[in-house]
Amino acid sequence: MLWRNRATGGAVDEEHVVVWERPERGARGPAAVHSRAELAAVAVTLADRDGLAALSMRRLATALGTGPASLYRYVAGREDLLDLMTDAVTGEIDLDAPLGGDPVADLTALALRTRAVHLRHPWLSDVPPEPLRLGPRGLDYLEYAIRAMADVELPGRAKTEAVALVNALVAQFARVEPRDGDGGDDRRAARAGYLVRAATAGNHPHLAAALADDADVSPRETTEELFERTMRRVIGGLLSDTR
Amino acid sequence: MLWRNRATGGAVDEEHVVVWERPERGARGPAAVHSRAELAAVAVTLADRDGLAALSMRRLATALGTGPASLYRYVAGREDLLDLMTDAVTGEIDLDAPLGGDPVADLTALALRTRAVHLRHPWLSDVPPEPLRLGPRGLDYLEYAIRAMADVELPGRAKTEAVALVNALVAQFARVEPRDGDGGDDRRAARAGYLVRAATAGNHPHLAAALADDADVSPRETTEELFERTMRRVIGGLLSDTR
DNA sequence: AGAAACTGCGAACATCGATCGCAGTTATGG
């Protein structure tokens, strides 16, 4: 057997197991000083403040008052940490809200609550979207979403994919949202400047027109309203059984 | 003045310029051995073969037969390289296909062609989605997409955002697509195994049902057909002016 | 009581992106 460490699964011969299927603690040794939940909580705090790129194993270890090597007693690697963090903030989404029965309305409401989490934790849209990053709270989330589609006549695969698509859209919206930190205004201004410059310089009449139209018409619509309207349309399109 | 290097813009006081706004070559020194286009081409080849994570400055330099430091004569950093690569493969999309006049159909067709590029270059969905990663070919792409919506009565901002959303969806679909390399079958199987195990073990009846339904009904629909159908619905939803 | 399984962690390794400075090369201006 190649088992070397219960918590990290350091050498599980070729078969990488997910964090959630590895026991957090053994029963033999001394009591652990920290816990996965604590790791996740502190990591989320750091990421909230300095962004995901600034979250390194060392910094997390320092914030926990220990050395980098110690973290690997709780986690097999950085990936596991991202799993933990993602699931932790997923737990902030209220899943006790009763379903009204209209799938489109229910999923739109859920998307709005998901959006709130993204706004609270901007690093969330920077987490590399693994094909299956689902912890316990993620599973609850998925269950809730699929339950909202109980009356929809669609194959199971279509439903799960619909949830993935909706989440991808929420992340995309969150990315566009202006982030408060790191004076992103300069960057944004520079970027936008380049866009209009390039659009007008090159031969891109439609683009230029769209950008000009954008500058003229002041957005009287809240971003949240725009989000909700768009989301309702997309979800409606996704669930429609019209061929 | 803080100018130190024309090509990389190494120290442009606080104002980071995009790659595309920096001249590729000065007029004074000796002829450059390589070019941005060559960098991009080789980088794309490497990423196609080994994935984006395996593409480091050093490896690219080695593939070019030079040292890592030399790359910074053509590019300000890894970000610039990603810009170059993204724009290069964007250029593979045919933008000469005539528009039929139906925005939904035209955009769906464009999305299909974009999907083909993603399948050809799986690393594309791993490129961190910067808010504005648009090179010359990207601008042409955007122009084409907006032109397809010429008759749609929507504010400019809505149109550009619609394109971004569609692209996000294409990327999401590409992520789900089984990748040929690195024996991802094992990972996928392990992941899927965990999903059904967790869904049935915990209290997730709807999820379990959806997964079971998925396993039973063999997918008689091509992934491409599923993609096209979904895309048409979503785009239709996005462009509908119904309140 | 001894073995087994665990814990924290200092030290170290490989790799990464990026910078600096220098020798050599080319164009420009007086």
Add this chain to the structure above:
DNA sequence: CCATAACTGCGATCGATGTTCGCAGTTTCT
């Protein structure tokens, strides 16, 4: 025509990262 400025390639190197190894100490099981 030549000195100067601007440029190129690149070896050496820096700081930071994720991760591993081995050891001393601790707790539980048999």
